[in-house]
Amino acid sequence: MGHYIGIDVGGTNLVAGLVDETGRILDKVSHPVDKSMTAEALCSELARLAQKVCEMGAVDYKNILAVGVGLPSQVDNDSGMVIRSANMPFENTPFRQLFQKEWDIPVYLGNDANCAAIGEYWAGAAKDCSPAVVVTLGTGIGGGLIVEGKLVAGFAGSGMEVGHMIIQPNGNLCGCGNRGCWERYGSATALIQLTQLEMERTPDSVLWELCEGDRYKVQGRTAFQGARLGDPAAKRVLNVYLQGLSIGLINLINILQPEIICLGGGISNAEDDLLLDPLRELVAKGTFDKSNPTRLERASLGNDAGVVGAALLCNSI
Ligand SMILES: [Zn+2]
Structure with missing residues (x-):
């Protein structure tokens, strides 16, 4: 059975969750946002947070099928870029590339409202x-x-x-x-x-x-x-x-x-x-x-x- 990691990048907190294929959260870790961070530092921080939640759930990295990241931003999943962001240090940032420098795994990007819709569809009121x-x-x-x-x-x-x-x-x-x-x-x-x-x-x-x-x-x-x-x-x-x-x-x-x-x-x-x-x-x-x-x-x-x-x-x- 494969597992996924979802990361919710908010204005005040970064939350990473280990999630099964039905949309159930098995483990969750959160970290306050350090607003002084550069895009590079923030991407490595997110990769480390994703690995941490993996370790908390005692799941081997190689059993993680993908990492998804929801951002309060305009994103282009095809290119892996974050185009712009209201309160984050991202502007034409090659997010996927920076993340994969820390952890080479499939990375998907979405904006936060779209991620909320996907969550409600698979596991919530819109099921x-x-x-x-x-x-x-x-x-x-x-x-x-x-x-x-x-x-x-x-x-x-x-x-x-x-x-x-x-x-x-x-x-x-x-x-x-x-x-x-x-x-x-x-x-x-x-x-x-x-x-x-x-x-x-x-x-x-x-x-x-x-x-x-x-x-x-x-x-x-x-x-x-x-x-x-x-x-x-x-x-x-x-x-x-x-x-x-x-x-x-x-x-x-x-x-x-x-x-x-x-x-x-x-x-x-x-x-x-x-x-x-x-x-x-x-x-x-x-x-x-x-x-x-x-x-x-x-x-x-x-x-x-x-x-x-x-x-x-x-x-x-
Ligand atoms: Zn308007």
Whole structure:
């Protein structure tokens, strides 16, 4: 039985997992990111971390079929290059080559949102669904599409950048340079900004108490907590937020008609009556094919989706 190693490269932690062919994590090790590292040093560090998790699981290096790496980056698996990265020292970096200097093994690269989708497809909430879409609500909005077990990400790996679908002409300015991108309305960042705006308008809102009077302490969960307490301002925030979130989901459904869309990221932990139930209602209203609804569910692997998906990249691309 072969084993795989998946590495999730995040902004704060590097996590390597030893994974079997069903997507089960057998062992896991994590290490904080040293932000001063060069690309070369980071690649060797990742190779050492991969070997360490192998040793923890008492698996011989030669029984590892492949290593997959999920990065918060634009990657080109064909060439093994990391093209660019928001918070990592990678720019046109020959990642695979640098990694293989330390450990000569097949290395696959994927972006983190695509890896999360692969993980949920093989071992999570999207298991055996096709097409399956996984949408991750975080600082931005990431997306991944799996069709019959294979990742679909365009001819050069940058497809399914769902966060940058434009849902509002001349809308809010996005980090990508365009205006009105979905992630400016549906990400955790957007929810925090909506909450802060509503607080400015409503000095007596319970939202202020929830963040100890400090608007910079507002989190994605604050509006949900306020709504749970019956606060009208918090409910207004969620209405606007869910409206924006639903538009992107409706577009995805009308274009792809996935069997399932899984929502991941911290926001997806909100309770059903405040998030999934109202969202399902909004999405159902806007979907073209009303007799064949797409299931809208919470992703089930949490932070492990990235490791599992990275490990199984080799079977999915
Ligand atoms: Zn954008």
